[in-house]
Amino acid sequence: MTNVLAYEFAWGPVLDRWDLFLLGAWLDVWVTAISFVLACALGIGIAVLRLSGVRLLSAPAFAYVQILRGVPLLVFLYWVYFGVAIVIGLNFSPVQAGIVALTLTGSAYTAEIFRGGLQALDAGQAEASRSLGLSRTGTYRHVLLPQTLRIVIPPLGNVFIGLLKGATLLSIIAVSDMVSVANDLNINFFTPFEAFTAVAVILVALVAVFSAGVTVLERVLRLP
Amino acid sequence: MVAYTFQWHVVPESAGALAHGLKLTLQLSAISFVLSLVLGLVVALCRLAPSRPLRALAYTYTQVFRALSLYVYVLFIYFGISAVFGINLGTFAAGVVALTLLNSAYMAEIYRAAIQSVDHGQREAALALGLGHTRTFSSVTFPQAGRVAVPGLVNQLVDIVKDSSIVAVIGLLDLMGTTIQLVSTERAPFELYTATAVAYIVLILAISAAAALLERRLARHVRGGGSGPSPLERMQRYRFGGRVPT
Amino acid sequence: MTEAAANEAAELDLGEEIVVAEGIHKSFNRGQKEREIHVLRGVDLKVAKGEVLVVIGPSGSGKSTLLRCLNFIAPPDAGSVTFLGHCLTGEVPRRRPAERMRYERDLRFYRTHIGMVFQHFNLFPHMTAADNVALGPTRALGLTRREAKERSLEELERVGMGEKARQYPSQLSGGQKQRVAIARALAMRPQLMLFDEATSALDPELIGGILEEMKRLAESGMTMIVVTHEMGFAREVGDRVLFMDEGVVVEEGGARDVIERPQNERTQAFLSAILS
Numbered sequence: 001m002t003n004v005l006a007y008e009f010a011w012g013p014v015l016d017r018w019d020l021f022l023l024g025a026w027l028d029v030w031v032t033a034i035s036f037v038l039a040c041a042l043g044i045g046i047a048v049l050r051l052s053g054v055r056l057l058s059a060p061a062f063a064y065v066q067i068l069r070g071v072p073l074l075v076f077l078y079w080v081y082f083g084v085a086i087v088i089g090l091n092f093s094p095v096q097a098g099i100v101a102l103t104l105t106g107s108a109y110t111a112e113i114f115r116g117g118l119q120a121l122d123a124g125q126a127e128a129s130r131s132l133g134l135s136r137t138g139t140y141r142h143v144l145l146p147q148t149l150r151i152v153i154p155p156l157g158n159v160f161i162g163l164l165k166g167a168t169l170l171s172i173i174a175v176s177d178m179v180s181v182a183n184d185l186n187i188n189f190f191t192p193f194e195a196f197t198a199v200a201v202i203l204v205a206l207v208a209v210f211s212a213g214v215t216v217l218e219r220v221l222r223l224p
Numbered sequence: 225m226v227a228y229t230f231q232w233h234v235v236p237e238s239a240g241a242l243a244h245g246l247k248l249t250l251q252l253s254a255i256s257f258v259l260s261l262v263l264g265l266v267v268a269l270c271r272l273a274p275s276r277p278l279r280a281l282a283y284t285y286t287q288v289f290r291a292l293s294l295y296v297y298v299l300f301i302y303f304g305i306s307a308v309f310g311i312n313l314g315t316f317a318a319g320v321v322a323l324t325l326l327n328s329a330y331m332a333e334i335y336r337a338a339i340q341s342v343d344h345g346q347r348e349a350a351l352a353l354g355l356g357h358t359r360t361f362s363s364v365t366f367p368q369a370g371r372v373a374v375p376g377l378v379n380q381l382v383d384i385v386k387d388s389s390i391v392a393v394i395g396l397l398d399l400m401g402t403t404i405q406l407v408s409t410e411r412a413p414f415e416l417y418t419a420t421a422v423a424y425i426v427l428i429l430a431i432s433a434a435a436a437l438l439e440r441r442l443a444r445h446v447r448g449g450g451s452g453p454s455p456l457e458r459m460q461r462y463r464f465g466g467r468v469p470t
Numbered sequence: 471m472t473e474a475a476a477n478e479a480a481e482l483d484l485g486e487e488i489v490v491a492e493g494i495h496k497s498f499n500r501g502q503k504e505r506e507i508h509v510l511r512g513v514d515l516k517v518a519k520g521e522v523l524v525v526i527g528p529s530g531s532g533k534s535t536l537l538r539c540l541n542f543i544a545p546p547d548a549g550s551v552t553f554l555g556h557c558l559t560g561e562v563p564r565r566r567p568a569e570r571m572r573y574e575r576d577l578r579f580y581r582t583h584i585g586m587v588f589q590h591f592n593l594f595p596h597m598t599a600a601d602n603v604a605l606g607p608t609r610a611l612g613l614t615r616r617e618a619k620e621r622s623l624e625e626l627e628r629v630g631m632g633e634k635a636r637q638y639p640s641q642l643s644g645g646q647k648q649r650v651a652i653a654r655a656l657a658m659r660p661q662l663m664l665f666d667e668a669t670s671a672l673d674p675e676l677i678g679g680i681l682e683e684m685k686r687l688a689e690s691g692m693t694m695i696v697v698t699h700e701m702g703f704a705r706e707v708g709d710r711v712l713f714m715d716e717g718v719v720v721e722e723g724g725a726r727d728v729i730e731r732p733q734n735e736r737t738q739a740f741l742s743a744i745l746s
């Protein structure tokens with residue numbers, strides 16, 4: 001192979017630094033996890049506002065979703081990290097900026113998912129629950145949310161994976177995640193193919209694991 | 225805390241450069257979109273082909289190219305593949321290749337679902353009329369599937385435009401790349417990134433408005449001008465589709 | 471309703487009337503010019519203990535809405551509902567927290583003591599039949615899990631669904647679902663049962679069984695308000711019939727009288743259409 005191509009494959013530098021790659025991947029995962037949880041919380045709130053039936057609340061919620069979906073994540077990341085930071089005179093750490101950008105972007109997607117999940121439920125469910133004397137919160141907790149949960153899990157899984165892919169962008173603002181490990185290798189040893197292959201393999205593995213997790217969760221919660 | 229003085233004047237001053245970047249973004253997106261449309265259809269047809277190896281190959285294609293983010297593909301293609309084959313792909317070409325590979329894989333799935341959604345009876349009726357397989361596909365199945373696929377395909381265009389900003393990372397002076405460069409000289413990051421964000425939003429709004437119009441055109445033949453969803457509802461459908469961020 | 475009138479009504483009823491509704495008005499989409507519809511236009515209604523009141527009327531006349539007003543799932547815009555000596559209007563006291571809390575308590579009282587059975591069953595798909603029945607007793611009555619479970623099995627047994635206790639709604643037929651829904655309402659030990667077209671969504675061969683169940687319930691002395699198109703049932707089981715059209719009560723009287731000798735033109739037209 002090396003005869004045909006001018007390129008000399010050198011896997012050594014990559015293999016020697018497997019621990020750095022895993023550390024970098026771990027950073028991507030926990031940043032994603034935090035952003036995802038925050039995005040879900042925020043998304044539920046925005047979905048409830050959108051469904052409130054009060055114009056003054058639902059219109060801003062609608063605009064929020066539209067605007068955040070229109071901005072590329074990279075642009076948003078730069079806007080938060082370089083732009084907003086200067087205006088409010090606050091120095092975000094790169095990881096903080098990343099979490100803010102991922103959370104806000106993610107919330108625009110989760111909001112729509114939760115809205116769909118709540119709207120998909122038959123109004124008769126809430127009526128039946130209230131006719132049994134359950135309170136508003138009781139109705140949400142025991143009747144509506146458990147059903148919504150089953151509807152939203154698969155699309156939320158997609159958001160999680162999307163955010164994970166998005167998290168790899170953080171290397172651009174000097175977060176030392178797995179892509180930045182690969183970039184360093186590329187610069188120091190000139191082994192771009194090996195370095196980015198390592199990133200690709202890890203990312204594919206992570207996506208596969210999380211997809212499988214979602215499938216399992218779905219199966220556990222599936223009703224007969 | 226020192227109060228920040230906004231320097232919005234930077235934006236109109238940079239308008240020329242930004243417009244140039246925007247032009248490159250549009251070119252990059254348009255070329256990638258058209259290539260993905262064609263390649264995606266080819267892959268979809270392979271996935272539905274009678275030949276088993278062909279199906280397996282097409283399946284692998286869709287799985288592999290949907291697995292990663294555009295960022296990783298861009299790095300891989302621009303640095304990795306270029307180095308291995310000793311060719312010097314420019315940033316623009318690398319962007320086109322990455323965007324096309326990724327989005328054609330998504331589009332193949334959209335086409336496939338659309339083709340499969342066409343009623344079997346339609347195909348059978350056409351075959352019964354003596355149309356050949358190719359003719360049946362091109363004049364009966366595909367026109368119907370196309371209509372179903374339009375919203376999904378337009379969402380891909382929205383994704384392409386958004387994703388294309390990532391090519392700035394390897395130094396392409398598209399809208400985002402130009403903005404990054406301007407920020408380093410003008411030192412007005414908030415104003416410039418805000419302007420760029422607004423530009424992307426407007427661009428994407430325009431695409432969804434155009435798509436809503438197109439869909440109404442297509443629907444007219446089928447439903448005889450029935451009311452259907454309102455233009456605004458139709459537009460929202462486009463904004464809400466698409467992939468989660470990359 | 472003034473206080474004096476309320477007292478008067480309470481005295482008159484004394485152990486007699488279980489529910490009295492007076493001057494009920496209800497509109498949907500209020501304040502939205504084009505879309506506003508005035509569904510109930512001043513409905514009065516009285517049901518004595520042990521009585522079965524059958525409500526009939528054309529589609530869209532407001533029968534379901536009337537039932538929903540009685541247990542405040544759709545609070546009336548005007549008028550009052552007196553139930554077992556409590557009197558509630560649709561006006562929600564928003565200001566004072568104490569009043570608000572009393573209102574909530576009253577609402578809960580109405581809902582826990584009024585059972586409701588829906589046309590489309592509205593079983594909770596994520597719970598087994600037994601859990602569907604046990605939800606109200608645990609979450610609204612405060613029974614322990616075990617007590618609720620016992621009561622749930624008992625009620626399911628009573629409607630002949632003891633064996634299906636662990637099935638999910640999707641595994642039951644329409645008739646079985648409606649039996650579970652009836653058991654769910656009865657598990658609250660209600661003083662009044664509302665049936666909103668409980669058999670309309672069922673296959674013809676399953677209707678008889680559910681009507682039989684309702685008849686048995688009536689014979690056991692349950693007070694019931696039944697919206698139905700089953701005239702045979704209305705005549706046989708109903709004590710009184712109330713005919714509604716366009717949001718008002720057009721005719722009211724003994725079940726046989728109204729069904730066999732309707733006085734009002736509209737009642738006559740409706741009955742002849744439905745009986746032919």
Ligand SMILES: Nc1ncnc2c1ncn2[C@@H]1O[C@H](COP(=O)(O)OP(=O)(O)OP(=O)(O)O)[C@@H](O)[C@H]1O
Nearest residue numbers: 498499507509527528529530531532533534535536
């Ligand atoms: N939640 C609601 N929002 C708006 N309109 C409603 C709502 N519920 C009922 N309506 C309207 O109120 C009117 C009366 O409805 P209702 O369900 O009470 O009629 P009904 O007598 O029960 O009819 P049916 O025999 O078809 O069940 C109908 O025109 C209906 O469209």
Ligand SMILES: [Mg+2]
Nearest residue numbers: 533534535667
């Ligand atoms: Mg009804």
